[in-house]
Amino acid sequence: MATARMNTHRIAIVGAGPAGVRCAETLVAAGFRPILIDENRRDGGQIYRRQPEGFTRSYATLYGTEADKARALHDSFDRLRPQIDYRPDTLVWNLTPGQLCCVSQGVHSTVEYDALILCTGATDRLMPVEGWQLGGTYSLGGAQIALKAQAVSIGHRVVFMGSGPLLYLVASQYVKAGASVAAVLDTSPLGHRLKALPKLMARPGLLFTGLKLLAQLYRAKIPVHLGISPLGVLGEASRGVSGVRVRRANGETLTVACDALALGYHLRPETQLADLAGCRLRFDEASSQWWLDTDAEGRTSVSGVYAAGDGAKVRGADAAEHAGRLVAMALLRDLQQPVEATHLADQQRALKVMDAFRLGLAEAFPWPAEQAGALPDEAIVCRCEMISAGELRRTVSEKGACEVNRAKAFSRVGMGRCQGRYCSQAGAEVIAAAAGIPVQEVGRQRGQAPVKPLSMLTREVTP
Amino acid sequence: MNARFVRLAEQGRPVVRLKVDGEPIEALQGDTLMVALLTHGPALRQSEFDPGSRAGFCLMGACQDCWVWTRGGERLRACSNEVREGLDIITRQPEAIWPLRG
Numbered sequence: 001m002a003t004a005r006m007n008t009h010r011i012a013i014v015g016a017g018p019a020g021v022r023c024a025e026t027l028v029a030a031g032f033r034p035i036l037i038d039e040n041r042r043d044g045g046q047i048y049r050r051q052p053e054g055f056t057r058s059y060a061t062l063y064g065t066e067a068d069k070a071r072a073l074h075d076s077f078d079r080l081r082p083q084i085d086y087r088p089d090t091l092v093w094n095l096t097p098g099q100l101c102c103v104s105q106g107v108h109s110t111v112e113y114d115a116l117i118l119c120t121g122a123t124d125r126l127m128p129v130e131g132w133q134l135g136g137t138y139s140l141g142g143a144q145i146a147l148k149a150q151a152v153s154i155g156h157r158v159v160f161m162g163s164g165p166l167l168y169l170v171a172s173q174y175v176k177a178g179a180s181v182a183a184v185l186d187t188s189p190l191g192h193r194l195k196a197l198p199k200l201m202a203r204p205g206l207l208f209t210g211l212k213l214l215a216q217l218y219r220a221k222i223p224v225h226l227g228i229s230p231l232g233v234l235g236e237a238s239r240g241v242s243g244v245r246v247r248r249a250n251g252e253t254l255t256v257a258c259d260a261l262a263l264g265y266h267l268r269p270e271t272q273l274a275d276l277a278g279c280r281l282r283f284d285e286a287s288s289q290w291w292l293d294t295d296a297e298g299r300t301s302v303s304g305v306y307a308a309g310d311g312a313k314v315r316g317a318d319a320a321e322h323a324g325r326l327v328a329m330a331l332l333r334d335l336q337q338p339v340e341a342t343h344l345a346d347q348q349r350a351l352k353v354m355d356a357f358r359l360g361l362a363e364a365f366p367w368p369a370e371q372a373g374a375l376p377d378e379a380i381v382c383r384c385e386m387i388s389a390g391e392l393r394r395t396v397s398e399k400g401a402c403e404v405n406r407a408k409a410f411s412r413v414g415m416g417r418c419q420g421r422y423c424s425q426a427g428a429e430v431i432a433a434a435a436g437i438p439v440q441e442v443g444r445q446r447g448q449a450p451v452k453p454l455s456m457l458t459r460e461v462t463p
Numbered sequence: 464m465n466a467r468f469v470r471l472a473e474q475g476r477p478v479v480r481l482k483v484d485g486e487p488i489e490a491l492q493g494d495t496l497m498v499a500l501l502t503h504g505p506a507l508r509q510s511e512f513d514p515g516s517r518a519g520f521c522l523m524g525a526c527q528d529c530w531v532w533t534r535g536g537e538r539l540r541a542c543s544n545e546v547r548e549g550l551d552i553i554t555r556q557p558e559a560i561w562p563l564r565g
Contacts, residue, residue: 039524046523052493052545055473123525135506135518136467142522145542149522150498151473177471237515240467240505260467270525383520383528386512417527422520453527455538 009335012037012100012111014092014273015119017045018317019309021077022324023117028083030332035085035111037092037102043077045121046141047317049149050074062148064173065209069317087111094449095276101449108460115304115331118274119324120311122267125289126422127162127371127429130379131233132263133386136241139422140264144170153179155260159244161185161230163365164266168213171262175220182258184217185246187265188365189227199360202353206318225254230371233261265367267314268425274312275447277305283440286362287314288369289425290444296348298327299334306331319354322347372426373433381430382423384416389430396434404428404443417453420445467518468501481550490546497522497529497541500554507531507541508554532557 011027013020016038027034042050048070051062059067087104092111094101100111124139131137136155138146140162143154147170157180160171171184193200200207217224227249234243234255243257271281271292280293280301292312294300300307308327309320326347329339375381377390392411401407404414404427413427414420420427424445432439476491483500490499497519500507506516507529519529522542529541534551 051473054476054493056475057472061472123521123523133510133513133515133517135516137520139521139526142520145522146468146498147471150493150495152468152470152498152502155467156469179469179471237513238506240516240518383526386510417530418521418525421525452524457537 009115010113011035011115011117011331012113013117013119014038014100015045015121015309015311016040016043016077016086016088017119017121017309017320018048018073019121019311019320019324019327020045020117020119021073021080022321023119023308023328024084025076025080026325026328027331028080030328030337033084034117035087035113037087037090037100037111039089039091041089043088044070044074045317046145048073049145051149051151055151057151061177064176065212066317069321073321091452092273093451093454095273097277103454103458106455106458108458115335116277116306117298117327117331118277118300118305118307118311119309119320120270120273120307122269122310122314123421124264125266125268125367125425126263127265127368127426128375128379128381128383128389128423129161129230129233129263129371130376131235131241132261133380133383134233134235134237134240136235136259137233137261137263140164140166140170140262141267143260143262144173147173147177147179151177153177153260154262155241155258156180157182157258158260158262159183159185159256159258160262161187161228161244161246162262162264163188163368164264165210165361165365166264166266168210168217171222172213172216175216175222181217181220181222183223183225183244183256185228185230185244185256186224186226186365187228187230187368187371189249192366193364196360196364199356200364202356202360206357223256225249228254229374266361266365267310268421269314270311270421272419272447272451274300274305274307276449276451278302279305279307281444284313286359288367288439295330296351297330298323299330315351315354315358319351319358322350322354326351369429369439372429375430381427382411382413382416384418384423385412387411387413392427392430393434396431402431402435402437402442404431404445407431407442408445414445419448419452465505466502467505468498470502479546479548481546481548481552483552484554492546494546495542496531496539496544496546496550496552499546500531500541500552506554509556511556511558
């Protein structure tokens, strides 16, 4: 019975980052052959993104403090590859119960599944600042990809602004690679970090790595300012970014000349496919954003649909590896397959530590919700279609749209080419501030298919 | 115009030749279109909604800010398409511009 089931049970995993690869590995060890679908051309996800063929930088150069983990994940994947149905360069753009709609190189296809595991990862979480639509402003993750995957700096003189551990990681990677870093500007004040220390002590090794990165920046004489308030990105429409202006913690205004800005405030999960599958989301108070409502092992509210990694709950790459193994074991147990109890307990224990740490991070580097309310009316919220904070506020004050999807219908914030990935959370904060209600009460932008734009030339090929 | 991106390493790769707005440029094998274009100039395209030029944003295929066009009219996401010998790229939007601002 068990063997027959293993041969016929179709398991689809979406995403080949740390969660997806560890999940596939656990299922293969149990005798399954999962389908692993990934939008990227190579495995590793964003964090352990592999450089293209023909690039020669070493793991130490590419991944720094994370080199061993990156190599281990890539090696695991390489061993796994003959034992899974791997489909790179493939976007899952929609799903219906039991079926994924995919597109790869302009060709549409469907994948049938009995169990679905979403390891869809995260993107940068952004808070607009006046002028952020100027060419030369990049997401923090984007700045890292430029360096990691292409060996380029996003500019001749780069400012890093926002908050979160990635701010320091990417800035120090830029310094190490020989790029010119003009400043690191963090909205989080020192006091928050000190208060969060007990929680951050859950992972002393990682805390030490963080302090080491900071020390590297100081040693390289990079100006690091904490507790700043962004005032604007300076520049001119055709030439793009020429500087950044902030208010320092002591009240002084500081202008830093630069031709590129890397901007980001930690991460937001990619929940669109889970949303389309009907999975419940819940508001996470600590990070002030909507996450998938899963049980401790990764079961969503929809039977047969599972989720792991930052796409479910933003806890970082290490947690994603454990969550990937754990979600595979949850599925195995649901299929009445044996699971090694100590292996299961190891993952659960590790995740508990990471949960404590992520609460510390959320406290140390908080999402600066108050910036949304303080945005000048002229500031652009939607970069895609150039819609301003004032226009969004007017949908609240003149049309009474106190719910995100209603406000989107009136203002088009969230309706442009990024489909709300980079404006919707900040948009919700603008609406909440204008309506004078808590942000969880304005709701969240619902997922819609196609989850990314499809080319008009996309065709179906009948076998 | 000045280049936006700066190459820091991996410069020994074979050269790939393509055209951008009719002008020949040289890129390196394995470059994304975005890197090929932004190591030669400051922008990828102009915004449909304002006089501003755009140079991409997320580099991971999520924001769609970096679309450029082939001469044949096909739209390519510059951050996730690699250069190919002989590509003929257009950075001026073939559709009508709709300047709401400026």
